[in-house]
Amino acid sequence: MKKVGKIVAVALAASLLAGCGSGTKTDSSTFRFASELDIMGMDSSVIDDGMSFTAIHAITEGLMGNDKDGKTEKAVAKDYKVSDDRKTYTFTLRDDAKWSNGDDVTADDFVYAWKRIIKNAGNYAYMLGSEGANVKNADALIEKGTQATDKELDTLGVKATDKKTFVVELEAPVPYFLDLMTFPCYYPINQKFAEKAGKKYATTPDNTLSNGAFVMSKWTKGKSAEFTKNDKYYNKDAVKIKTLHMDLGMKPQSASASFDSKKVDYATISSDLVDKYKGKDVYQSFNEGYLWYLEPNHVNKDLANANIRKALSYAINRKSLCTDVLKDGSKEAEGFIPAELSQSPDGKDFRKVAGSFTSYDVKKAQEAFDQGLKELGKKEITLELLYGSDESPADKVAEYIQTNFSKIKGLKIDMKTTTKQDRINNRMKNGKFDLALTRWGPDYADPTTYLNLMSTGNANNYGKYENKTYNSLMKQIQTETNVDKRYDLMVKAEKTAMDEMANIPVFEKGGSALQVTNVSGLVHKPVGVPYTFTYVEVK
Template structure:
């Protein structure tokens, strides 16, 4: 595709003079990142989606971060001391500034972590035993569950304390081998208390209402359109930042993103399966593991889905290999269990998925047999189930259509399609239990199997389908209490088996991503865990 390469080169030449794209109004090196998704939120107490994490991390650092090779390293923490029993972490902060000139202090973390609990933010549970296991956090979460007021005295008992302006002491209830990695996640980011309280309800709702202590300073943000950033001259690691401007083109359909890439207006553009054949032989084409597991959430309050044979029939009816290879064509892989490949490595140095069992299969004969058995147990000749999906979260529409076709081949099963938006899917239908089968996904917050398995705990706030198993909960509790890493790993694999044998969720595929990236661009760090992209080290060759 010589024509494409020539266009990209020409567009880049223009970009080097006036920024990337003639409408950017910037000068110097500009990297333009296209996204099919919008930025929903820049408040670390509320944000819960990957694109918001990308936008937030561009301008805010955590205690820990990633180096240019994607490995965990110190960020706002210059040094970390860990007690002999592994239950106390002392973070010594480096000299760093917010973009209003204030110093970043240990209290910025205390305030942020207390605030997410006061607000009962989407990731508040990550401070409890399902995440960082802070002392006192589970007690606060229990009060939330019981609709009790949270007092400042409750918050002060939580295991996070500023011993001085530059020292943060964190006490946890159990040893966590991946604790430092947790500290890269946005729900643990700092917030400048004075600035936040001055802005009130408008905090983090616009570019002028968010502060930076990261690689870039947000200059403009027009939801549904574009966000622009400039290099933060006061960033503690400013020498590592090679570009002058970062532009995020938001809510760009893949075809439009690819067209803009050809015209030099995008340096990075995700594309969908419809475009793969067109670009797959070009040097700009790349695929990689995105990290998301796409799966079916089943509502156990739906009488028909409370039947194990009906759930088994649904899983056996899905040809995952065909869907990923012939429909998506973007590097996605058929799911073999609820823990994706390339997520976590066990004490034996092997990937979790490589040593765990495979729980998915395609067999239409056995699927029909299971459904027939389920219908007999229910005392009916047929059932009707709703299949809910978001039309604005690609490739959910492709998945839903494929599933409808697959399920409709089963005699005695009728599928009603319920098309909606991602926001409505999650915050209305799933949270209120108004669904039967829901196409959903989960991106790992950290590199450990519990980031997925915790979703199935009886009291987990994201367990919308209300799956409950004392055997599963007990096995997860054993894993929490295990002092030996090998034994813990065994408990986690046993827990996954319990849930998958129950068809608690139905895993479908591990999402791959096909993208076009300017061949002169280097240093974009992608991780299938936590914040998807780190822009700090991006460079563009002259």
């Protein structure tokens, strides 16, 4: 397996002159970043959304981090050793790693944080178990969740042998373990600070602590957040800007207008703005990394029918969606594992090895649907399509899919619009949906970051897909040490799920953004935390 640094990692650096308005800025101390999304929280043991990950990453570093090219490098860990059986990692922490309140960053901070996410039953707690880092005893503790006692949590395979030595024991080797350590669910938390703050921890700047490049200084939810350079950061010389400002919940149309009027320095834009800026020197396009898909609720008897799900997949004209509607470099999804995520041991892209499971065929769609109706003993069905109105381009995609589905006789689609937060936290988590338009960004560069989503018991398997063969394959993947056999098992697992369209892949998201031309060093990756601001510089 190649490391994440050799997977697509895009350093978004500006270069030429502007097309609309001025493409340069004169304030070299501040970088203004516009996001359509809000920061949902700053507690790494609770949150599970990309924008919160980005904000937490701006103020916190884990054992491993990202260099200027997005490659994995040592961060809080100044060194590490791996046992011969690759099941024990011993990290030695930097002597100069400090929290912004002056406390040393210690091995106990990692022990506390890793136990805390299990105790909080955070959505990303599973990443400590066999579907992620495979830490010893993590699965059993995750199953207990909030009911796990402190004594039981002490059996987790992590320990601080001294102030600066952190040891992790695994159930089985994990080939991408070090890359995982860059992700927020593995970040340290200062126990004394967190427990003193109590329920207020990470809810305001005063109750948030930093060991990274910046310190959170202001935060108005739904509007903006501001971060200032952390003088106690061990790598502070690499940080060239004094202030990082984020405008939150800003629609692409407003963000582009703010960019043109020099109020922001970086803004992602939606597909309807691409034609306006494409070819301009401030315009950039990149692989955003997200797979957008339809998640069926398998508890719904109609959607539990494989032929109904196959019909829905056949009915979607993915190519037209990408070229005629999105127009931002998005590509039609051929399976549940996006292209350019990882390579096989012999250097082939997973998508090329596994082949394609999607095609547009209205005739086959109707045939599969009619067969499904016959099996259900029905003449027609009605399904609700759930999507977030604040998740660009969900509205356009949902409307397009509805148009596609209207070609299937006997199918009625009711559109259900809500917010992203309500879609996930209220409706999907509680099974209150039929079909949900959702997305997933890879947490690490391995197919299991997607395959895990369809495992029985996975916290993000909101549709409750269950297949014994699939679950068996996933368990084998978790313990297989032969890289060739492991890859074959992952190919088989995806095929098992896609042959019955457990989830319905729609498109791989391309991204478009505007960035002032005399700014460099903003790192954007399609894998893991989307943005790294540490190296941003105004020339």
